Amino acid sequence: MADKPKSREERFTGIYAEYYPLVYNAVYSKVGNRHDADDICQEVFLITYEKLDNVYSVRNWLYSTLKNAVLRYYERNKRPVEDIEKVFDDIGLTYINGFKDIRIIITDAIEKLDFSEEERLILEYIAFYGYSYAETGKIMGLTKRQVGYKYVNIVDRILEKLKEQGIENIEDIL
Amino acid sequence: MNSRIESFETLLSRCRLRNPLPADLRARAVRSRKNAKEIFQKAGTYSLMLWLTFRLFMLLRDFGIKATFLQVKVLIGIIAVNAVVTAPAGGYYAVKYIKAMIEPQTEDAGSMPLTPDGVLKDEQAEKTAPASAVYDVGLGGFTGNSVNIGRVERALYSGLVEILGKDRAVYLGSGNRNRVKKIVTGTVQKFGDKYLITAKVVDVETSKVLSVISEKSDETGIDAVCGKIAGKLAESFKKITSYK
DSSP states (O other): OOSOOSSHHHHHHHHHHHHHHHHHHHHHHHHOOHHHHHHHHHHHHHHHHHTGGGOSSHHHHHHHHHHHHHHHHHHHTTOOOSOHHHHHTTTTTOOOTTTHHHHHHHHHHHHHTTOOHHHHHHHIIIIITOOOHHHHHHHHTOOHHHHHHHHHHHHHHHHHHHHHTTOOOGGGGO | OOHHHHHHHHHHHHTTOOOOOOHHHHHHHHHHTTOOHHHHHHHTOOOHHHHHHHHHHHHHHHTTOOOOHHHHHHHHHHHHHHHHHSOHHHHHHHHHHHHHHHSOOOTTOOSOSSOTTTHHHHHHHHHTSOTTOOEEEEEOOOEESOTTHHHHHHHHHHHHHHHHOTTTEEEOOTTTGGGEEEEEEEEEEEETTEEEEEEEEEETTTOOEEEEEEEEEEGGGHHHHHHHHHHHHHHHHHHHSOOO
8 A cells, every 4th residue: 555544544444445355365264164254354453453553564464463363263262273374384385296386486476576565466366366356346446347457467467577587388387 | 368367377276376265255255344343343433424434435445436535534424415405305315325325234244235236126126025025045246257247147037036936036135135045146257258157056044055057158148048047046946945
């Protein structure tokens, strides 16, 4: 979020609108229960609202807050986890034989392209989590066409970057 | 969706960077974010004005309008003024609009009260039924990469109403999601010039998927295929429930 909002409510509602499904996805993948995922997401965003003045990187803040919230959930449900980092290690990054190097190249390309936060969210929702253009539009406050246009541009930029790193045709490696 | 996008997403899947959620979970995540009321209440900042502004803020986003919170506050003020000073009819619709905004949302509330083509449809679908009516099936929430999703929903709904009757099938929307026993939802995916239409029946109480029906079609055959799917859905309902 490049522009500085004027009030706590303004800043919070923007974060809540755009990041809630992302947090929900991450939490649900760890707890496996919709109602518990709802409760944990409420907890995460309540903490975020109360400590909004301490939030500088929204993404980092939400990620660390949700990890701690999931850890508390595990402890309440007698599922102690010594190292919560290991529980979250596999989000989208599970090692697959033969594709580990490609995965590193893709994530490296995405990092180097320095997408805006809006572009990153669009990429994550559609490419990583399978949200439709319409669903992503509702989250981001964009029309379906706008989302589609931006997404295609994002993917084209990634594919160009992959070409620079020697992957001319991704069909060849599928 | 063009082939390079499909290839890119296939590559992400192979690298385990892509973990698509089921459609109903995605819909739940998108829907649940509209309920920040508890957060404001627990934080001690809840007020009717804040809640109205938040709801309108989210509603505008659903329509692809990224207004700022301040702009939405101004809009709320304008609506409130119009409700007071305009003609009774104009005031009535403004109050109705605001009332729809603050209508309590149940845990499984469906789509927003006001949708591009959904408000009147929801009202018309229910105006002949008493408020306590319970429907056997509610249809809606289809997703996918095709512009024909609305067309598929309408065709499936028409087919279901034709077979089951208007008192048994309803378009899912605000206020009626907790009055259906089963939900029909699914996806419409376009691959090249072909469509894959998938409809699934979900039990509202258990959230279990009871049946899944898929059919392929080209653009001209969508309506016919939806009729076929509606027929199969009706058959599956007979097996699942005690229908006449």
